[in-house]
Amino acid sequence: LSLDLVVNVVVAGLLTGLVYGLMALGLSVIFGVVRVVNFAHGEMMTIAMYAATVLFAALKLDPFLAVLPVAIAFFIFGYALQAGFINPFITRPEHSQFMLLVAVAIIMVNALLMIFGPDARNVQIDYQLESFELGSILVDKARLYAALLAVAAAAALFAFFRLSLTGKAIRACADNYMGARVVGLNIKHLYSLTFGLGAACVAIAGCAMVLLVDVTPPLGPYYTLLAFVIVIVGGLGSMTGALLGGVLIGVSEALAGLLIAPSAKSMFSFGLLILVLLLRPQGLLGRKS
Amino acid sequence: MRARIGLAALAALLVALPAFAGSYALSVATLILYFAYIGQAWNVMMGFAGQLSLGHSLYVGVGAYTAGALFFHYGIGPWAGLWLAMLLCVAFGLVIGFLAFRFGISGVYFALLTIAFAEFTRIGFDHLDWLGGPGGMFLRVAQRDVWDLANFRGPPLMYYYTMLALTAGAFLLCFFLLKSRAGYYWQAIRENEEAAQALGINTFRWKMVAVGLSAALTSISGVFFAFYYNNLFPEQIFHISRSIEIILGPVIGGVGTLFGPILGAAVLTLLSDGITELLAALGLEIPGIKQVFYGVVLLIVVMFLPHGIWPALSRKIGIDR
Numbered sequence: 354l355s356l357d358l359v360v361n362v363v364v365a366g367l368l369t370g371l372v373y374g375l376m377a378l379g380l381s382v383i384f385g386v387v388r389v390v391n392f393a394h395g396e397m398m399t400i401a402m403y404a405a406t407v408l409f410a411a412l413k414l415d416p417f418l419a420v421l422p423v424a425i426a427f428f429i430f431g432y433a434l435q436a437g438f439i440n441p442f443i444t445r446p447e448h449s450q451f452m453l454l455v456a457v458a459i460i461m462v463n464a465l466l467m468i469f470g471p472d473a474r475n476v477q478i479d480y481q482l483e484s485f486e487l488g489s490i491l492v493d494k495a496r497l498y499a500a501l502l503a504v505a506a507a508a509a510l511f512a513f514f515r516l517s518l519t520g521k522a523i524r525a526c527a528d529n530y531m532g533a534r535v536v537g538l539n540i541k542h543l544y545s546l547t548f549g550l551g552a553a554c555v556a557i558a559g560c561a562m563v564l565l566v567d568v569t570p571p572l573g574p575y576y577t578l579l580a581f582v583i584v585i586v587g588g589l590g591s592m593t594g595a596l597l598g599g600v601l602i603g604v605s606e607a608l609a610g611l612l613i614a615p616s617a618k619s620m621f622s623f624g625l626l627i628l629v630l631l632l633r634p635q636g637l638l639g640r641k642s
Numbered sequence: 643m644r645a646r647i648g649l650a651a652l653a654a655l656l657v658a659l660p661a662f663a664g665s666y667a668l669s670v671a672t673l674i675l676y677f678a679y680i681g682q683a684w685n686v687m688m689g690f691a692g693q694l695s696l697g698h699s700l701y702v703g704v705g706a707y708t709a710g711a712l713f714f715h716y717g718i719g720p721w722a723g724l725w726l727a728m729l730l731c732v733a734f735g736l737v738i739g740f741l742a743f744r745f746g747i748s749g750v751y752f753a754l755l756t757i758a759f760a761e762f763t764r765i766g767f768d769h770l771d772w773l774g775g776p777g778g779m780f781l782r783v784a785q786r787d788v789w790d791l792a793n794f795r796g797p798p799l800m801y802y803y804t805m806l807a808l809t810a811g812a813f814l815l816c817f818f819l820l821k822s823r824a825g826y827y828w829q830a831i832r833e834n835e836e837a838a839q840a841l842g843i844n845t846f847r848w849k850m851v852a853v854g855l856s857a858a859l860t861s862i863s864g865v866f867f868a869f870y871y872n873n874l875f876p877e878q879i880f881h882i883s884r885s886i887e888i889i890l891g892p893v894i895g896g897v898g899t900l901f902g903p904i905l906g907a908a909v910l911t912l913l914s915d916g917i918t919e920l921l922a923a924l925g926l927e928i929p930g931i932k933q934v935f936y937g938v939v940l941l942i943v944v945m946f947l948p949h950g951i952w953p954a955l956s957r958k959i960g961i962d963r
Binding site for chain 1: 688694696741745746747749750751753754755757758759761762765766768769776882883886889890893897928929930931932933934936937938940941944945948
């Protein structure tokens, strides 16, 4: 076990972690504003990954170009899902909301199984095998591009919430529901918009992730749990927290896979989740409510 | 009065069922009772005391593996193993409850904490070679024609009546619990914890009681699972989809009601079986198609019957519970 190997694994984990972070960012934004826990989040991620493989197989479309159509489709889908199904549930108890999204998740993961079967799918592009050499560190090209895309998308979302009027209105809804209603904001529209944006984040993360791993239907529930872990660790509702949590989980999973056993890597994540929930329930970067 | 007659008729029907049901129908009925029982156990925690657990597969798994391992390694039968299983599950439940309630974790966060503990345990069991690891643990399957109650080995009929007795017992227990001091304390906590505390209820203690009781009841279903199916895999028994399966029945039937878990289990199991049969008859046997139908029905029920089927149904037929 050389230092070079450890550094290589950490760098790879960090880059993958940024993609995880973008996925979790979608969840964080949805929960932070709509206050609904999206239990179909990882399933949406796998749908985006399958969409990228289909576009690649049919049109030879590079996943980095597939990002645009997939993200737009997901935005519309997310908007419709929130407007049609989840908006009527925002005043219902948590377990009722939970069941709704579980039903959506069951439909999604099994529809994928029906259409694509249980076998793993992937995309194969030349630069997936190439890497940059920085001294003794090898950085996979595809991983680096995926991480850069994730950072760019997160920055764009961040700018939207900080600078645009609509973004500010959404934050107003999240901060003070009653107040937002009083000043005449169209809350249902803004909620749907938020879910659409969260879905678009997932779409982008999915297109990036398909360059790094093969996709199978059971990956959906796994990513859902992973997104929860990241968001709680980083702090629900904190956007930088989601990215930081993603990196933290990406690196710790990679290291646990190297040092303990690959199959034990998510045990580490859940252990971290338990510790954070108990000791710092607002997350590492979250605000105390 | 109406409710009592209906209940008596149902009990009589269930006792007499093996006389006219085939072996397939009997296995379906056993499965319904299994989910009805386990749903009732979950309902104590969520339906009565308002603590949403999404990690109940933890107690099924620990219960199943405890009794299973004692039998597998030392030949100790389930009647002794049951007590250890219950003890361990109560201990697990109390530790989780203590941590969660002492640190003031509630709602979605509590649910996520229960998931985290179940998943953590699942992966841990994958690495315990003594229990077979990911390859699973297989209990010796004995001949199935004699009732060997000591080792809990016998024909399907034995398992059916065991499950019927357990379900009836859990139903009665919950019936009396709801009318007891504990039941009223729990419901007060569920509706408004701060108000309950202001009235002098020790909310911490009563939430712990709910978790411990729910864990103990659930562990029994785990022991049953081990000796009914004879094979245990961490990947299956601890998985989050098992926890979801557990709560589907009571949620569909009606959270917090006595009859909801039973009705929900019956509806879901029959639905799942009906869909399988229908699709087989139509020649549509694509993997996943059954669960898609299942999900759609679930979606419709959740959307249009927010409190579950039983509250709506009981109002219609004039029973208040």
